[in-house]
Amino acid sequence: RECTPFEAEATPAISVTLALLPNVELQTFHLNGKDVPEFDGEFTRSENAVEAWKETVGLTGFGEANNEEEEEEETMKEEDEPVFMVIPSTAFQNDLDDFLRGLEFAYPTAQTFGGIASTVSSLSRARIFAYSANKSVAANSVYGDGCVGIAMKGDI
Numbered sequence: 001r002e003c004t005p006f007e008a009e010a011t012p013a014i015s016v017t018l019a020l021l022p023n024v025e026l027q028t029f030h031l032n033g034k035d036v037p038e039f040d041g042e043f044t045r046s047e048n049a050v051e052a053w054k055e056t057v058g059l060t061g062f063g064e065a066n067n068e069e070e071e072e073e074e075t076m077k078e079e080d081e082p083v084f085m086v087i088p089s090t091a092f093q094n095d096l097d098d099f100l101r102g103l104e105f106a107y108p109t110a111q112t113f114g115g116i117a118s119t120v121s122s123l124s125r126a127r128i129f130a131y132s133a134n135k136s137v138a139a140n141s142v143y144g145d146g147c148v149g150i151a152m153k154g155d156i
Contacts, residue, residue, distance in 0.1 A: 015115075017085070021152065021154070021155075021156065022155070023154050023155040024152055024153065024154035024155060024156055025062075025152070025153045025154050026132075026150055026151070026152055027059065027062050027132075027150070027151045028130045028131065028132040028148070028149070028150050028151075029057065029058045029059060029130070029148070029149050029150075029151065030058075030128075030130045030141070030143055030146055030147070030148050030149075031057055031058070031092075031095075031099065031146050031147045031149075032145065032146045033091075033092060033094065033095040033145075033146065035056065035057060035058070035146075036056075036057065036095045036098050036099045036102065037052075037053060037056050037057075037098070037102065038098055049105075050105065050106050053102050053105060053106045054106050057099070057102065059106070059151060062082070062151050062153070081107075081109045081110060081111070081153075082107050082109075082110040082111075082151060082152065082153045083110065083111045083112075083113075083151075083152045083153070083156050084103060084107075084110055084111070084112045084113075084114075084149055084150070084151050084152070085112075085113055085114050085149055085150045085152070086099075086100075086112060086113075086114035086147055086148075086149040087114050087115060087116070087117055087128055087147065087148050087149065088114075088116055088117070088128075088146070088147035088148075089116070089117050089125070089126050089128055089143070089144070089145045089146060089147070090116060090117070090118055090126065091125070091144075091145035091146070092145060092146055092147045093116075095147075096147070099147060100112065114149070125144045125145065126144075127142050127143070127144060128142070128143050128144075128145075128146070128147075128148045129141075129142050129143070129148065130143070130148040
């Protein structure tokens with residue numbers, strides 16, 4: 001088929017997202033259910049709660065300005081608001097609400113989109129992938145559960 005999208009039901013398939021995003025900061029991440037703090041009143045009331053949440057889910061330092069001048073410019077540019085693409089496995093559904101609420105708490109102006117990785121039967125598990133060309137990011141891997149995502153900031 002010549003670049004014609006089609007839906008394949010009841011058969012193994014893969015979804016690949018490709019994008020050319022110059023001037024965009026990217027950070028991939030993977031979370032297990034145990035990585036997501038329960039989003040309750042205690043967590044949100046703690047001192048430095050936003051930074052603690054970002055550290056817990058692996059987004060420490062993402063999208064932060066290097067100095068005060070950049071920070072001022074940052075507040076003026078709508079295109080610099082973060083955008084998150086998330087792809088959770090079906091096993092992550094119990095933690096997805098806490099993760100999305102925490103993401104909104106840490107990045108109140110962010111946009112989030114994505115889909116759920118699913119399988120044909122309950123006997124198999126979806127595989128989710130996280131890859132980064134950034135050598136400072138931990139191992140690039142295939143996961144059987146959890147949530148993978150890409151945090152994006154810049155001229156999107």
